[in-house]
Amino acid sequence: MHQILIENFGAFMGAILTGIVGFLFGKKKLQAEVAGMSADNEGKEIENADKLVKLYKEVLDDLGNRYEIKFKELSSIYDSKIKLLEDEINLHKRIIAQLKEENIILKQKIKFGGVTR
Template identity: 60%
Template sequence: MKELLTEPIIAFIGALLTGLAGFIFGKRKLRAEVEGMNADNEGKEIENADKLVKLYKEALDDLGSRYEAKFKEFSDLSDKKVLMLQQQIDFQKRINEQLKAEKNLLKAENTMLKTKLKENGITITS
């Protein structure tokens, strides 16, 4: 009967000791794996930060050339607008000169008609 009781107790104690040893060594292994994962995560964070810095650097490096292109585009548009306005001014000056010439022509015609009316004895009161 003693054997009947001692074998399960020994088996139970053996299982308990095996479980305890597995827990202790497994805990160390698990801790080492977690530290390895943390190191990998830090490395990935550094890589991601490096990629982000590169993206910002590329954007900033490109900013100067984009600014120059936009400034040139704006300058070209301004020059075209100045040219167009100058052409409009010249056109208006030509129209004014034509209107002055037409006015002088009409004045001369009006004077001539008044003279003819006076010669024919017609008086106009204006």
């Protein structure tokens, strides 16, 4: 058993040394990869934030256009309502004028005794 250990001691030490060296270089490589991933993630976060800012800007720009359209629609509705009310007022004025004329005629008939029942 002792002989087997002595014969394989070099191979055993070589394997341990290779493992240690591989671990050290692998650790540095892993750290470099993690740093690269962090940089990529930061870049993606900045890119996403930029896209979000552009999206908000488009929404705000579109909001002005939509506001203008809605304002014109509402203004048109109010103008129509005003026109309708003015027409109604004019109709009532004509009715009042007709009733006044009718009232004058009826007063004259009463005054001259022209009304019969």
